[in-house]
Structure formats: C-alpha cells, structure tokens
Amino acid sequence: MVKSIWIRMVSLLCILGIGLSFCACSGTRRSASMSLSAFGTILYFTLYGPDSQTIEKLGQDLRKECERLETVFSFELDDSDLSRLNLSEGPVKVPSEIIDVLKIALDVGQKSGGALDVTIGSLIKLWHIETNPGVVPDEKDIQTALAHHGMDRIVIDEAQRTVSRTDPDMLIHLGAVAKGYLGYRLRQIVLDHGCSGVLNLGGNLQLCGSKDGADAKWRVGIADPFSPEDVFAELTVGDAAVVTSGAYARFFELNGVRYHHILDPKTGYPSESDIASATVLGPDGAVCDALSTACFILGKDEAINLIAAYPAYSYLLILQDGSVEATDGMEVFIHE
Amino acid sequence: MSDRKKLFIMLIPIALILIASVLWIILSHNGSPKSGYRVACIYQNGALTEEIRMDSLDQAIEKTIICDQGFNRVRIDKTSVSVFESDCPGKDCTAMGTVESEYRPISCLPHRLVVVIELRDSDPGLDGVAG
Numbered sequence: 205m206v207k208s209i210w211i212r213m214v215s216l217l218c219i220l221g222i223g224l225s226f227c228a229c230s231g232t233r234r235s236a237s238m239s240l241s242a243f244g245t246i247l248y249f250t251l252y253g254p255d256s257q258t259i260e261k262l263g264q265d266l267r268k269e270c271e272r273l274e275t276v277f278s279f280e281l282d283d284s285d286l287s288r289l290n291l292s293e294g295p296v297k298v299p300s301e302i303i304d305v306l307k308i309a310l311d312v313g314q315k316s317g318g319a320l321d322v323t324i325g326s327l328i329k330l331w332h333i334e335t336n337p338g339v340v341p342d343e344k345d346i347q348t349a350l351a352h353h354g355m356d357r358i359v360i361d362e363a364q365r366t367v368s369r370t371d372p373d374m375l376i377h378l379g380a381v382a383k384g385y386l387g388y389r390l391r392q393i394v395l396d397h398g399c400s401g402v403l404n405l406g407g408n409l410q411l412c413g414s415k416d417g418a419d420a421k422w423r424v425g426i427a428d429p430f431s432p433e434d435v436f437a438e439l440t441v442g443d444a445a446v447v448t449s450g451a452y453a454r455f456f457e458l459n460g461v462r463y464h465h466i467l468d469p470k471t472g473y474p475s476e477s478d479i480a481s482a483t484v485l486g487p488d489g490a491v492c493d494a495l496s497t498a499c500f501i502l503g504k505d506e507a508i509n510l511i512a513a514y515p516a517y518s519y520l521l522i523l524q525d526g527s528v529e530a531t532d533g534m535e536v537f538i539h540e
Numbered sequence: 541m542s543d544r545k546k547l548f549i550m551l552i553p554i555a556l557i558l559i560a561s562v563l564w565i566i567l568s569h570n571g572s573p574k575s576g577y578r579v580a581c582i583y584q585n586g587a588l589t590e591e592i593r594m595d596s597l598d599q600a601i602e603k604t605i606i607c608d609q610g611f612n613r614v615r616i617d618k619t620s621v622s623v624f625e626s627d628c629p630g631k632d633c634t635a636m637g638t639v640e641s642e643y644r645p646i647s648c649l650p651h652r653l654v655v656v657i658e659l660r661d662s663d664p665g666l667d668g669v670a671g
C-alpha cells in the first residue's frame with residue numbers, strides 16, 4: 205500500500221496529463237504503461253488491450269475518472285464534495301460515491317471495534333500526515349481531537365442521499381478507503397474497454413481481468429516491510445485487489461523516534477501492533493483498503509477474527525518477528 | 541534373424557526420433573533466451589519525455605530536468621535510477637534514494653515528475669508489487 209494517505213494533496217489539483225508508452229506485444233495483445241498523479245500519490249498503470257487506439261482511449265477515460273473522484277474525496281481541496289461535507293452544518297447532499305465509501309468504512313469500523321475510523325480527520329490534520337515533515341502534536345491537542353471522533357457522529361440518509369455530521373468539530377477523512385475505491389471504479393472502466401491491466405495506486409494493486417484476456421493470472425509481490433525495496437512474498441492472483449498496509453512507506457523521524465502514518469484512533473498516536481504489514485486480497489478494493497488498515501492496527505489475533513467476518517477476502521500478515529500468517533490454502537511463495 | 545531382434549531393430553529409429561525430439565525441445569527452449577531489457581523512463585506531467593536503455597550505459601549519466609516549478613537531477617546507470625538533487629519542498633524524491641526495482645517509481649509530486657524502470661520485450665516476472 206501503503207495507504208500512504210493523500211500526501212500533500214494540497215499541491216495537487218495536478219492530476220497530470222497522461223503519457224502512454226507502448227511496448228512490445230505479448231501475443232496479439234498490446235501493452236502500455238501510464239503514470240499520473242492524483243489522490244496525493246503516483247498512480248502507475250500497465251494496460252493490456254487489443255490495439256493501441258483502444259488503450260489510448262482507455263488511458264484518457266481512466267484519467268478523467270481519477271480527476272472526477274479526486275474532486276469528490278479530497279480532504280484538502282476546498283471545493284471537493286468531502287470538504288463541503290466537512291464544512292457543513294446539517295444534512296448535505298453528496299454524490300453516491302461518498303455514501304458507498306462511508307458505508308464500507310462504517311461497516312469495517314464497527315466490525316473492527318473502531319480500529320478503522322474515518323472520523324479522525326482532525327487528528328490526521330494535527331499530525332500533518334499530508335505534509336512533510338511531520339510534527340508530533342501536543343498531548344493536549346491530541347486529546348482534544350480524540351474527543352471529537354466516533355462513527356456515531358455520522359448520519360447517512362440513503363433515501364435523501366444526504367450525510368450529516370452531528371459534531372461540528374469532527375472531520376471525515378476517507379484516505380484509508382478511497383484509494384481502494386478508486387481502484388475498484390477504474391477496474392470497471394478497464395474491463396468495459398475490453399482491456400486488462402495492473403493498476404498500482406501508490407502501492408495498492410488493483411488487478412483487472414486477466415493478463416492475456418483469457419484466464420492467465422497475475423504474479424504479484426508483497427513488499428518486504430523490513431526492506432521495502434525488496435519483495436518478501438509472491439502470490440498468484442486473478443481479478444482482485446491486493447492492498448498492503450505497513451509502517452514503512454510514510455514516516456518521519458524525530459529525536460530518534462520513528463512516527464509512521466497509520467494512526468490508532470484509540471490512542472491518537474501511530475499504531476503499534478505485532479504486525480509489520482497487513483495485506484488483504486479480495487473483490488472490492490475499498491473493502492481491502494479498509495480491512496488492511498484495521499488489521500494493521502488491531503494486531504494478529506484480532507485481525508484474523510476480523511477477516512473471518514469477510515469470507516470473500518483473504519489475508520497475509522507479516523509479523524514483526526518475520527513470521528507469516530496467511531489464509532488457509534493461499535498459494536504464497538515466500539522469498540528466502 | 542529372430543523376431544525379437546527384428547523388433548529391436550525396428551524400435552531403434554523410434555527411440556532415436558524420441559530422443560531427438562526431446563533434445564530439440566530442450567535446445568530450442570534454451571536457444572531463445574528472454575531478450576528483455578530495462579529502460580529508465582522519465583515522465584513529466586504524466587507524459588513520457590525520455591526513455592534510456594540501461595544495459596547500453598557504460599557509465600552513469602546525470603540529467604537535469606527543469607520544469608516550471610524547479611529542477612530535479614537524475615542519475616541513471618546500468619542497474620539503478622535515483623533523483624539525487626531537487627529544489628522541491630519536502631524532498632520526497634531524493635529521500636527515495638537509489639532504486640533498482642521495476643516496481644518502485646520515484647516520484648516528485650510538486651514537480652510532477654516520475655522516474656521509473658520499465659521492462660521491454662520481456663516477461664516482466666512480477667506484474668506488480670503491493671506495499
């Protein structure tokens with residue numbers, strides 16, 4: 205993943221133009237790579253399709269969808285739908301995407317006993333997670349922020365398509381779910397074009413269709429949390445999302461202490477558990493995203509219990525001692 | 541000649557053909573090694589602006605990439621890429637250090653720059669890395 209959350213989104217309405225670099229055909233399918241910047245991270249896509257025109261058109265459509273969803277979910281852009289909600293009093297009409305994501309977040313939030321909590325926007329702001337370098341906030345400020353969080357402060361009216369915040373000091377931050385949701389939406393666009401591909405959304409992987417347009421699976425690696433440049437394990441996966449949460453991708457160091465970006469809503473500080481990285485695989489990238497964050501915060505035993513409530517999803521936990529816990533029957537190859 | 545001898549003699553060409561086919565399969569497999577190569581790709585504003593074949597580099601090259609917001613200095617050698625200097629705020633790009641993997645693009649968000657190693661004409665091994 206790492207759900208490196210929308211780092212420095214401020215600077216970015218800069219969804220970049222797309223560039224496609226076409227390369228050799230594999231069989232009769234063409235492939236192309238493309239990079240763009242959105243959601244405060246770099247998105248890097250490898251696309252496979254029948255011809256270059258189709259892939260080029262697909263690239264344009266993917267870019268448009270990224271731009272559109274950024275104006276929905278951005279915590280920093282003043283005029284995003286989420287910011288409108290965070291500034292509002294009373295019920296606010298929101299796009300259906302916000303309701304979709306909130307419902308997933310609230311479900312995982314509730315089943316994880318609050319380990320995942322999208323109402324910690326004030327806390328995230330305090331820690332300057334979006335900006336570099338970070339600061340360690342005052343204990344008093346952390347406690348104040350913690351006094352204004354809790355998912356019972358969000359009221360969704362699906363019929364009216366409105367959301368209200370019952371606490372004006374509570375801010376919603378969807379960074380732990382929205383990137384996974386983006387992958388899930390982009391996947392449908394890839395398939396609608398008769399293409400397939402690997403979407404790398406700042407470390408979240410969304411695999412779309414099959415590499416050869418038939419039934420070939422994808423080979424994906426899981427970064428080594430102790431040496432992120434290396435691959436720790438390999439998996440063979442079909443059309444699915446693979447999201448890893450770890451403490452190694454976004455952090456800052458101060459007086460010899462390392463502060464990473466995944467905050468524990470119970471303590472207000474970067475989470476500490478026996479998990480070095482939590483990977484979740486499954487059909488919906490938003491659910492994978494939410495679950496991987498919650499698992500990372502919860503620690504091994506509770507993480508395994510949590511995933512058991514989501515039968516379509518599987519996990520691979522790399523523990524702090526280097527050992528691995530994975531869903532029974534998962535075909536995983538661990539690098540020596 | 542006994543019937544057994546006749547049978548044996550008839551089997552020889554069949555055995556030879558079998559051995560030859562096995563050898564042919566093995567040799568043709570080894571005879572066409574994966575001819576892939578790695579390129580360092582530089583994307584600016586999302587567009588691929590430069591592509592440098594890495595195996596043809598006898599020594600490291602350094603490039604200064606200038607954009608409206610400032611500059612980045614990129615080093616590329618046979619095996620790795622790095623952004624070693626930048627005037628961007630935050631300096632996330634230089635903090636990423638030297639990257640040898642195809643799975644870790646180096647990005648400078650303020651300067652809208654991505655430097656990434658890509659594989660060409662080759663089975664890429666892994667299709668992606670999560671994390």
Ligand SMILES: [Zn+2]
Pocket residue numbers: 626628629630631632633634647648649650651
């Ligand atoms: Zn930079």
